[in-house]
Amino acid sequence: MKLDPNACYQALVSRDSRFDGRFYAGVLSTGIYCRPVCPARKPLAENCRYFANAAAAEAAGFRPCLKCRPELAPGYAWSDASQRLAKRAEECIRAGDEANLAELAQRLGVTDRHLRRVFTQQFGVSPVAYAQTQRLLLAKKLLADTAMAVTDVAMAAGFGSVRRMNSLFAERYQLSPKQLRGQQQRRQDRAEFRLSYRPPLDWQALLNFLAARAIAGVEHIAGGQYWRTVRIGYQGQVHKGWLRAWLGDGEVRVELSASLLRAVPPILAALRHLFDLDADPQEISLGLGTLPGEAGLRAPGAFDGLEMAVRAILGQQITVTAARTLAGRIAALGESCQDAPQGLSHYFPDAATLAALAQSQLGELGVIRSRSGAILALAGAVQQGLDLSPAADIDQVKEALMALPGIGPWTASYIAMRALHWPDAWPENDHGLKVASGCKTPKALAEAMAPYSPWRAYATHHLWSTL
Incomplete structure (x- = not known):
């Protein structure tokens, strides 16, 4: 995804929620990356670098902001069919079902080499790097939002061991999990x-x-x-x-x-x-x-x-x-x-x-x-x-x-x-859609729905809401 630095900075300064999750801003003077909606004081434009996802920001050496918490940002619903493979891989990773690259590629029905190439082209990092960032951000979320023991957090986030989680926290965040938990309020009840x-x-x-x-x-x-x-x-x-x-x-x-x-x-x-x-x-x-x-x-x-x-x-x-x-x-x-x-x-x-x-x-x-x-x-x-x-x-x-x-x-x-x-899927020949659109035949309904591609699932719900 190509990002316009000027547009990103304007969104950052205005805290525009429409861009939340669409990009992240890394600040050179602090080494921290933030969501566009971050409440912190805004940096100078020349100190900002922009990334399409959290994994790319961390790969560039930035650590997540403790105020806006990048792990809470919404994802992005893709509609471009050409990006479908990368999106499917991301779905597996976000659901914690990435296992390893070979198993992920096998599940998706492609070679691991092809998956790595397509995924890196779309996200700017490899599937393994992306998955590692997701595990770190999940562990950060569990430490902040629950009273789970650190050992349980490591297992739930998919690290396999507390030692591995501690090592990555020190490397990426310059904090231990216990130190991070001490800096963020968590619910005990x-x-x-x-x-x-x-x-x-x-x-x-x-x-x-x-x-x-x-x-x-x-x-x-x-x-x-x-x-x-x-x-x-x-x-x-x-x-x-x-x-x-x-x-x-x-x-x-x-x-x-x-x-x-x-x-x-x-x-x-x-x-x-x-x-x-x-x-x-x-x-x-x-x-x-x-x-x-x-x-x-x-x-x-x-x-x-x-x-x-x-x-x-x-x-x-x-x-x-x-x-x-x-x-x-x-x-x-x-x-x-x-x-x-x-x-x-x-x-x-x-x-x-x-x-x-x-x-x-x-x-x-x-x-x-x-x-x-x-x-x-x-x-x-x-x-x-x-x-x-x-x-x-x-x-x-x-x-x-x-x-x-x-x-x-x-x-x-x-x-x-x-x-x-899938955002472009819609129930073909649906009776409710024919009533709402005034179409009498399946062909007429398909022609009426065609202009709304690639958002025909949303067109369906908008039409249903008028019944």
Whole structure:
């Protein structure tokens, strides 16, 4: 990404939140790099150097600011298909699923040499350097926001040992983890995290959309807060617990049950997708032109790809309310969540549990035969390695989905829009879109949606909001 020093400095001086996460400013006189919204006194223009990401700033020898905390900056939702491979690799790294370069390249279906070249061209650093910075920033976040022991922080951040974390902290930050914790206030009573976004954010509209589709026992929305149970695999273990999220003072706040503190990276990454916190409303608004809808309207992703995909199958040609009812019945087949807050009771069944069901069991819940067959086939495909996360290749996933019985273009596209969180995906031939746009045929609807590329997921939500 090419950065204009003059434009960056103006954004830095004015603390323009639209550029938060789009670049970082390294200050030569202090050796520190900051977000554009940093409250500290602004440096002279000639002392500033600009970087597209935190890893590039650290590779140049700068250490993160303790005031603006670069680890809290929002990410960036890419829409350029040519950058898809680099973006998929970044998704894996941000979710703490990078392992090593060879394994990451194998997961993405390319050679490690090709991945290193493409990633470095896009981010200015290698995947290994980028992942190392993400681990350091996560450890910094855990030290500041939780009372976790330093040993637990090292394990949760993926360092493998406290010695390795201490060594990198001394090398990069010129501080030990204990010294950094002493300089930053941390919560002793609970694990609370902050997720930044670029304003505006219509939090209530987001909750309304999720509430209409919330799965009973798994999700609960009340009082401006989102609650859900969490069962997630990370570092070879399954972590189970619950979370709640709410809007507070320009950030989304997240509380995790103590049982989930060893799985922070994939949980926070999933929430950023669910709430679409990496979106750039200004850029999207320019792409949508005069399309009706509020500027803060987001295109929600999904917390769990399989859960979302099952929900999409259940929603084929029936009302949102009816699909929600069926999803709640299926959720009740999952494991009970112990010590869950009010409104939560179960973890959504995993792929193995679903695949082991008989069609008759789903039929007893009210799921018709064609949809129960599709759900079982989907669960089997996920067991065999079908990836339903934002790190997946959208073309390969859609092709694999449409090869399954009972899944057509609408379902595959809806899954791509939400589970894979691709900004240009949209539910083809959707009835609601045809009503909102006045189009009568699939061809007319496709032609009407074409001008909104690469933001057709957002165009979908804007049109739906007018119904």
